[in-house]
Structure formats: C-alpha cells, structure tokens
Amino acid sequence: MADGRGRLWILDTAAPNFSEPIKRGAKLVAVDLExxxxxxxxxxxxxxxxxxxxxxxxxxDFRVGKAGYAYITDSSxxxxxxxxxxxxxxxxxxxxLNGANSTSPDPYMLxxxxxxxxxxxxxxxxxSPFRLASDSLAISPEGKILYFAPLTSRHLFSISTEALRDRTIPDMDLPFHVVYWGEKGASDGMITDAKGAVYAGDYENNSIRKILPNGTMETIAHDPRILWPDTFSIGPDQYLYVIVxxxxxxxxxxxxKDLRQKPYSLLRMKIGEFPAPTFFIIK
Structure with missing residues (x-):
C-alpha cells in the first residue's frame, strides 16, 4: 500500500501456498516511490x-511513537x-492476542x-475443514481503534491500539480489552473511511457491507461479480476499490482443479467518502 508520504509498503509472507515461512524470509518493506x-x-x-x-x-499509524506503528494479522x-x-x-x-478467541477461526462455521x-x-x-485465523484489518481515522476479524468467521472485533502497544498489559488480560461488534458477514478485505465507517466484504453473499461507528450495518453492494472481495482501498476520488x-x-x-476464470477484476464504487488518514493533516 502507498502511505501518502512517498512510500510503498510491501508485506512479504515468505510462505507460498501457505507453506511454513522461510526462516527470516518474512518481512515488511518500505520502497521510496521517488x-x-x-x-x-x-x-x-x-x-x-x-x-x-x-x-x-x-x-x-504514523502519528504515534517516533516513526509510527504497523499492525499485521497472522492468518494461520x-x-x-x-x-x-x-x-x-x-x-x-x-x-x-496470540491464540485468543477473537483472532481464531470460528470452529462452528461452515x-x-x-x-x-x-x-x-x-x-x-x-x-478437511478450511480454517483461517485473523485476517480482515482496518484502523479508525484517529488511529485509536483497530478493527479485525478471522477469515473463517462472521464476527467483527475491535481493540484499542494503545492497549495493543502497551506491553505492561499481560497477554492473558488483553482479551478483556476486545470489543465485540456482532455479525457482519464473512470477510477478507476491510477498510475504514475518514468518518470512521468500516467497509467489509461478505464473500458468502457476493456483497460489501458498511458498518457505521454506532454499529449500524447495511449492505451497499450485492452483485454476482463480487467473487471473494479482498484488498479494499479508498481513493482521494471518493471511490471504494475492491479486488475480486x-x-x-x-x-x-x-x-x-483450478476453477478461476480470467480476466481477474478490480471493481470500484462511489461512496462519497475519503480514506482514513494515517498521519496528521495540516490545514
């Protein structure tokens, strides 16, 4: 992802086809776009x-610490x-939240x-059953709340980013800081806009959902072409971009047997909202 500060960030899993990651191979890379x-x-x-x-x-979130923080999901x-x-x-x-219920697959979900x-x-x-842990991830406009969800789950959770960074909070106590938002559908991609609304895919129903800060949820897109929506991005043009x-x-x-059909698609829809900032905006 591009951070708006001249850098492109690349996350290397070093684990092709969900294999065991190559030792010391996984990395987060910042590329100077200039x-x-x-x-x-x-x-x-x-x-x-x-x-x-x-x-x-x-x-x-580049507003905290000396150079900012990154939050990454382990989707084991x-x-x-x-x-x-x-x-x-x-x-x-x-x-x-290592192995916590909120980052683990729902064992009862099919x-x-x-x-x-x-x-x-x-x-x-x-x-064998398909199970995949914490995946969907979004951060609130002010950087204080991190929203997340396991991939094989229909539930949405959040936690204070301050609590996540605070290592004086023991791991066994951290789940008490998690907030449950209810069912939002099973999602892969997720993102927030500048007003704090969360956009999440629903891969079971070829849909995209919008969750308002008060918890209200609505379906904003439903189309047979939305085949496993992932990698959400909101552009300065106020469009939501989604890869299927x-x-x-x-x-x-x-x-x-590979049933995928080319060409792959990048869809967009006008939402009339700007992306959540990751750094201070001087007006």
Missing amino acids: TNRIRKVYTFTVDVVLPTTYLNDVRF TRGPGAIIVVDLSNGNAFRR PKVEGQILMNRNKDGST NQLHRQPRFHYG
Whole structure:
C-alpha cells in the first residue's frame, strides 16, 4: 500500500501456498516511490513469525511513537492467530492476542460460497475443514481503534491500539480489552473511511457491507461479480476499490482443479467518502 508520504509498503509472507515461512524470509518493506529504491526492511524474530505464521493484512499509524506503528494479522491455517505490532522506529515486533478467541477461526462455521461448502478438497480425494485465523484489518481515522476479524468467521472485533502497544498489559488480560461488534458477514478485505465507517466484504453473499461507528450495518453492494472481495482501498476520488480474487475457486478447494476464470477484476464504487488518514493533516 502507498502511505501518502512517498512510500510503498510491501508485506512479504515468505510462505507460498501457505507453506511454513522461510526462516527470516518474512518481512515488511518500505520502497521510496521517488527513487524506486528500498528505504527500509523490517524482518521478524522466530518468536514473532512462527512456523505456522502467514502474514496477511497490514495497517499503519504514523502519528504515534517516533516513526509510527504497523499492525499485521497472522492468518494461520494451522496455528495461533494473532496481531503483530511493529515499532517502525526500531523494528521491534511482538505478538498480541496470540491464540485468543477473537483472532481464531470460528470452529462452528461452515463457509458457503457460490452454493458450495468451502473446504479443503485434495487431489487424492481427501477433505478437511478450511480454517483461517485473523485476517480482515482496518484502523479508525484517529488511529485509536483497530478493527479485525478471522477469515473463517462472521464476527467483527475491535481493540484499542494503545492497549495493543502497551506491553505492561499481560497477554492473558488483553482479551478483556476486545470489543465485540456482532455479525457482519464473512470477510477478507476491510477498510475504514475518514468518518470512521468500516467497509467489509461478505464473500458468502457476493456483497460489501458498511458498518457505521454506532454499529449500524447495511449492505451497499450485492452483485454476482463480487467473487471473494479482498484488498479494499479508498481513493482521494471518493471511490471504494475492491479486488475480486476468486479465492474459493482455487485448486485446493476442488480436488486440484483450478476453477478461476480470467480476466481477474478490480471493481470500484462511489461512496462519497475519503480514506482514513494515517498521519496528521495540516490545514
């Protein structure tokens, strides 16, 4: 993502096809858009990126600390989910809500997409439940609240970013700082606008939902072309941009047969709102 300050941020999972991440391979990279050169690389210790870790979404707030903070979801398929907090001034990173209910898959959920239950279907005919931990991520306009949700879950949660950064709060007590917002549909991509509304995909229903700061939810788009909405972005043109990646049609879910259809799509819709800022705006 571009941060509006001349940098492009790239999150390298170092875990192709959800494999075990290459040791010291996972990283967060800042690229200078003016020179097209790498400005900074942040790597992670083995107690942050575990053998089961799959780094996924990232959100930034450059208004706190010396250089800002990044918040990254661990979307593990076979280990604990978590939110990884990174101090951008020195690269120090640590796991929070590790294995908590709010970052874990809903064990009772059976995702259903395009009329079919989503599950791992292997070439040899064997099957297993599809489970994926904390994924969706969005930050409030003032940077004080982080919204998140596991991918195989229909529930929305939030937590104070101050509590996440405060390591004097023991891990066992941190779940008490989590706020439950109710069911918003099963989502992958998620983002907030400048007024604090959260936009979240609903991959089971080919839809996009808007959640207002008072908790009111509404469906703002419903279309058969919205095939697994992901990677949300709000532009200065007040459009919401959404990638539809057809994730549920991948070979792993269909006994090795790839059902995805090209061309892939980038959709947009006018929402009449600006993106949430990540740094102070001087007027």
